[in-house]
Amino acid sequence: MFETLFLLKWPLAGVLVAALPLAYYGVFLLERRMVFVSVTLAQAAMAGAAAASFLHADPRATAFLATSLVIAALARGRGERGFLPGDAVLGVLYVVLGGVTVILLSRSAHGGMDEATLLFGSLLGVVRSDVWVLLVVGAAVGAVALLGHRWFLATAFDPETSEVLGYRVALVEAAFFGGLGLMLSVSIRLLGVLLSFALLVLPAAAARSLSGRSLAVFVGAQAAAAGACVLGTAASVRYDLPTGAAICLALALPLAGAWVVRRVRDSGPPGRRRSP
Amino acid sequence: MRPGGENLITLEGVAVGFGRPLLSGIDARVCAGDYWGIFGPNGAGKTTLIKTVLGVLKPLAGRLDRKPGLRVGYVPQLSTLGDSLPLSVRQVVDLGALDLRGLSQAEEALARLGLEGLAEAPFASLSGGQRQRVMVARALHRRPDVLVLDEPGNNVDLLTRHALMHLLRDLNREGTAILLVTHHLGEIGPEVNRILWLDAREGLCLAGSMEEVFSDDRLKAAYGGGLALVQGPSGPSLAWTCEEGEVDRV
Numbered sequence: 042m043f044e045t046l047f048l049l050k051w052p053l054a055g056v057l058v059a060a061l062p063l064a065y066y067g068v069f070l071l072e073r074r075m076v077f078v079s080v081t082l083a084q085a086a087m088a089g090a091a092a093a094s095f096l097h098a099d100p101r102a103t104a105f106l107a108t109s110l111v112i113a114a115l116a117r118g119r120g121e122r123g124f125l126p127g128d129a130v131l132g133v134l135y136v137v138l139g140g141v142t143v144i145l146l147s148r149s150a151h152g153g154m155d156e157a158t159l160l161f162g163s164l165l166g167v168v169r170s171d172v173w174v175l176l177v178v179g180a181a182v183g184a185v186a187l188l189g190h191r192w193f194l195a196t197a198f199d200p201e202t203s204e205v206l207g208y209r210v211a212l213v214e215a216a217f218f219g220g221l222g223l224m225l226s227v228s229i230r231l232l233g234v235l236l237s238f239a240l241l242v243l244p245a246a247a248a249r250s251l252s253g254r255s256l257a258v259f260v261g262a263q264a265a266a267a268g269a270c271v272l273g274t275a276a277s278v279r280y281d282l283p284t285g286a287a288i289c290l291a292l293a294l295p296l297a298g299a300w301v302v303r304r305v306r307d308s309g310p311p312g313r314r315r316s317p
Numbered sequence: 318m319r320p321g322g323e324n325l326i327t328l329e330g331v332a333v334g335f336g337r338p339l340l341s342g343i344d345a346r347v348c349a350g351d352y353w354g355i356f357g358p359n360g361a362g363k364t365t366l367i368k369t370v371l372g373v374l375k376p377l378a379g380r381l382d383r384k385p386g387l388r389v390g391y392v393p394q395l396s397t398l399g400d401s402l403p404l405s406v407r408q409v410v411d412l413g414a415l416d417l418r419g420l421s422q423a424e425e426a427l428a429r430l431g432l433e434g435l436a437e438a439p440f441a442s443l444s445g446g447q448r449q450r451v452m453v454a455r456a457l458h459r460r461p462d463v464l465v466l467d468e469p470g471n472n473v474d475l476l477t478r479h480a481l482m483h484l485l486r487d488l489n490r491e492g493t494a495i496l497l498v499t500h501h502l503g504e505i506g507p508e509v510n511r512i513l514w515l516d517a518r519e520g521l522c523l524a525g526s527m528e529e530v531f532s533d534d535r536l537k538a539a540y541g542g543g544l545a546l547v548q549g550p551s552g553p554s555l556a557w558t559c560e561e562g563e564v565d566r567v
Contacts, residue, residue, distance in 0.1 A: 072402045195412045198399045202455075205371045205391045206413070249403065253439030258403040 045278045052231075052284060055167040056270045058175040059228035060240050062182050064266035066221045067245035068259055073197055076242055077131045078115065082222060083237040084138040085111040086229035087159065091145035101174070101227050108222035111138075116214065139234075161285025162233030171231060178227045182220040193217055194255075232285065239289045240266055247295035250303055265295035322349030325387055325463055325494055326370060331379035333362065333369040338377050339517045340366060345524045347463065347496065347511075352489045354505040355498045357515035363498045364394075364467055366515065370496070371465060390456030392466040395448055400441055406451050407436045413455035426454040430484070446477030453481065457488075464488060465496040470504050482506060502544075507552030527553045 046053070070079045089107025093100035111134065125133070142159065186193070192213045195203045204210050225237055232240065248261030273288030280287075326347040332338040340362040347353060357363050368374045369381065371391060390413075404412075410423045427436055430450040435443070440451065449469060456464055466485070470478045486508045489495050497504060505512070505527075512530040514523040523530045531546045536555075547556045 068403070073399055191412070194402065194404065194408070198402050198404060198409065198412060199393060199397065201368070201373060201393045201397055202391045202413070204373045205389060206459075253403050253441055254405065255403045255408060 046275055049165070049274055049278060049284070051169055051172055052164040052167040053270065053274045054172045055175055055228075055231055056164060056236075056274070056288060057267055058172060058179045059224065059232060060244075060266040060270050061263050062179050062186065062220070062224050063228075063237065063240040064244040064262040065183075065186055065259060066217075066224070067241035067243075068249065068262050069193060069197055069217070070241060071245040071249060077128060077135070079221075079241040080234065080238045081131045081135045081138070082108050082111060083225055083229060083234045083241075084135050084142065086222070086225040086237075087234050088138045088142040088145065089226070090230050091142045091149065094149040095145065100230055104226035104229050105223055107138075108226055109219070112218045112222055116211075116218070158233060160233045160235040161283060161289065162229070162231045162236055164231055164284045164288075167231050174227055175231075178223055182224050185216055185220050189213065189216055236285045236289055239292045243292040243296050244269070247299040250296070250299040266292070269295060322351070322492075322494075323384070324348055325351075325384050327380070327382045328370070328376075329380040331369070331381050332377040333365050333374065334377055335365070335374075340515060340522050341378065341520075343379070343513075343522050343524070345511075345513060347494055349462065349494055350489070350492055351511050352485075352495045352509050353497065353511045353513060354509040355496060355513045355515065356500070356502070356505060357517075357521075358500055360517065361500070361515040361521075362517040363500070363515055366513075367465055367467055367496065367498055384462075387463065388459050388461045390459050390461030390464045392449075392452045392456050392464070392469055394467050395445060395452070395472050398448075398452075400448065402441070404440045405437050406432060406440055406443070409440045409451055410455045410458050413458040423454075423458055426457040429457060430454040445472040446474050449473045449477060449481065453484065461493060463494045463496060465498070467498045468500070469497070470499060470501050478504075482508075502555050505555060507549055507554045510552075531555065 067079070070076060085107045086104040089104035090100040092107070093103040096103055115130075146159070192208060193216075195206075195208055196210050196213045196217075200210050203213075229237060244262040244266035245258075247265050248258045252258050252261060269291040270288055272294070273291030274284055276282060276291065277284040277287035324346060326345075328343050328345045330341075331343040332341040333343070334340065343366065345353075355363050355366065365374065369376050371389060372383075406427070407423060410426060424433075424436075427433055430453055432447070432450055432454060435447065435451075440448065443451065449472075453466075453469070456466075464485070469481055473481070482504065485495050485497065486506075489508060497509070499505070510526065512523070512525060512527055514530050514535075515521060523535075527546060531553075533545060536544045536546070543557050544555060545558050546553050
């Protein structure tokens with residue numbers, strides 16, 4: 042099995058490099074109750090990538106353009122009482138972008154992409170150059186996250202006071218969502234919409250349900266994401282399963298484990314119960 | 318009694334709102350040692366005014382001056398916080414400073430609020446009252462000249478509210494100017510020496526001492542009688558007059 046797994050070293054490396062930053066962003070999105078923002082951005086990235094062949098451009102560039110447009114539109118409408126509630130706007134965007142993606146792909150020169158590829162990407166097609174691009178972008182996004190982590194926390198926790206204190210909230214938000222959009226743009230063709238969404242949400246949810254400590258949650262989410270990527274890829278090799286779908290299921294395992302741990306912990310004597 | 322301290326914030330003919338004016342013609346001067354009660358019903362424009370004073374919103378008209386280098390501590394409404402983030406109490410307090418210098422002050426601020434034992438506790442696991450105390454500790458972390466509190470009595474129990482009012486009184490006696498935004502008349506105690514009574518729906522914007530703002534006619538128009546400003550041993554305060562000669566402190 043290890044020999045076969047070695048053959049998948051580039052897909053595995055690619056998904057690992059993408060998983061770590063996405064799991065980091067996922068903690069913020071989960072805690073800010075922005076889970077649906079993440080799937081809408083992933084869908085926007087996919088629609089942008091699908092438009093590449095019509096625009097004769099690099100799919101990563103068009104994906105980034107599409108996510109940037111959606112981020113700008115969401116930021117502009119934030120806090121305003123608009124035509125629809127915020128979550129309804131996200132729902133509409135998701136549906137429209139999904140439809141646009143399918144139509145663009147059906148009309149593209151490369152022919153129709155099947156549903157599985159839309160949802161789970163094409164991990165098996167990952168080559169060394171893809172991993173390098175992911176590494177470079179991942180390192181840049183990681184550096185911004187490392188330097189701006191405290192600002193991300195402050196503005197996510199209390200944007201009003203952060204502004205009073207002199208944090209440039211709009212700039213911090215732009216750095217946060219710009220980094221997320223960039224990471225989704227370079228990984229969307231490999232991961233697909235559903236696997237991107239799973240990497241953003243499931244590891245963060247597992248880590249958050251086990252701990253209330255900042256370091257434990259961020260490191261735990263990334264560890265859960267990395268472990269699930271290795272496990273899912275290994276399972277896909279061993280049982281001849283679609284890799285993306287296998288990783289998605291593997292990402293649910295830490296959450297299931299966290300649920301069991303919470304049940305056991307909460308069923309103990311009151312003095313030993315701990316809430317995260 | 319107004320201490321007549323240094324001028325910290327001046328509003329002259331200020332209009333506030335989002336795009337169109339919600340409140341206009343606001344004239345007020347916040348001095349060192351002032352204790353302002355910014356009072357009005359829900360939707361009166363209190364939070365909009367405070368955000369303008371804090372610099373989050375720009376005034377739509379008029380002049381708003383802040384003393385150069387003014388340090389402002391702000392305690393927002395608890396409902397505006399992303400309170401499920403995995404942050405410890407100490408981390409929340411430390412986020413009240415732009416840089417990490419001053420960690421000892423964080424300890425000092427926590428101790429003042431009786432939170433020493435909770436420094437490492439997850440903020441998300443605290444009660445409403447404890448969270449409010451943490452937010453005040455975070456504001457004090459900056460050693461502010463002016464402390465602004467937006468409805469601090471909301472979502473906290475009576476004991477916490479009482480302790481908070483005592484703390485604000487003590488801080489004010491130490492020289493910190495307080496801007497207390499509230500719609501609870503009961504939070505306007507005798508320690509409050511300046512009142513800003515707002516009501517955007519009525520176009521009401523009155524600033525002055527308790528005696529100047531809470532005249533019998535205005536209180537009667539707003540509350541239908543029974544509410545009056547009475548002189549107590551520590552100063553004037555609002556009270557419901559129940560029977561002849563009897564008063565119930567608000």
